[in-house]
Amino acid sequence: MTNLNIQFRNRIGFPEYEPITFDNLATVLEKSAKSIPFENLCIIANRTNEITKENLINKIISNNEGGLCYELNGILHIFLLENGFDAKLIYGVVYDHNNQRWSTTGRSHVANIITHNGKKYLVDTGFGANLPLKPVPLTGEIITSSNGEFRVEKAQTEQGNYILYIKLKYKDAVWKIGYAFDTTKAITDYSELNNVQKIIMEHPESSFNKKPLITQLTDKGSVILTDNSVTEWIDGKVEKQDIDPKGYKDLAKNYFGIQA
Known part of the structure; x- marks a missing residue:
């Protein structure tokens, strides 16, 4: 077992030597969501680093910080691969409910897709307080967790080929769009996440470069x-x-x- 594997488990409070399986992946996601904060402090303080595997580990594991979607799902991707999952990072476009349109920052959300027994699932630990906390199948099936209800439906749009719908517990009376994502264009190297970081840092309509x-x-x-x-x-x-x-x-x- 690698140092990263042990350190990530320690970071979220998961037993060091318990195998990570599809059946207990929901536990990993819930512990991650309650242990690693979603935050933009490096963006606000203008002290970001190049996105590399080593820098993600240093920031979130060694320095005990949190991060934004590309960092949180980036470190989760490393952990999933370490534990034998078939996982890939993909881009998404968040829906801007305030303005009733897709975010003008474009494909600046990052999430994971895993394949298990020939079936694909969305796995996301970087969507603020809107996390499913469980793998969500790309079949339209509704998944219920302590955070609400979630489903993914196939939809060919300019933003991608699937849409995540969410209905948060206590907060949403009806289903709403979370984001669209594209399973056909995987992120093949962590260096690609630097483009996402640049958009979030510099785009005038980015919601994460204004205040902490x-x-x-x-x-x-x-x-x-x-x-x-x-x-x-x-x-x-x-x-x-x-x-x-x-x-x-x-x-x-x-x-x-x-x-x-």
Whole structure:
């Protein structure tokens, strides 16, 4: 077993020597979502590094940081391969519900597709608080987790050939589009993720280059921290508090274990 395999398990609290199988992959995804925050602090601080396998391991495992979709799903991809999964990284386009259109940042979402017993599944640990927490088959079958209901349907669009639909527990009364993705164009090298990072850093309509954001799922819901507020979802009830920007760093450390 490699150091990365052991270190990732330790990072998320999964037993070192328990085999990772398709049957317990949901446990890996849930533990990852509750251990590794979705955050853009390196983007905001302008201290990003080139995306390489080594740098992903250093950031998320060695330095105990979180990351955005391309980093979180990038490190998960490495871990899946280490444990014998047939996995590939793919691009997606997030749906912008505020403006009722596909995101103008284009194919800037990154997720995993795994193949198990000839069947393909979407596996995503980098979609903020909107995570399925289980592999979602590309068949339209509805998957239910502690975070809500999720399904993937085939749909030929300019954005890709499948669409993820989500209905978050306590939050969504009806199904909504999460993102479209393309299974025909796999990411073949981690260096390709630098293009995604560049878009997120520089695009004027990127939602991640304006102000700091940290979010993570919890046993009872989720927590979201910005430089001026903290929002907690606890058993379906939301509590939001304005905060003093001076206290932001303390809250980042207390809630997420991150040095902001």
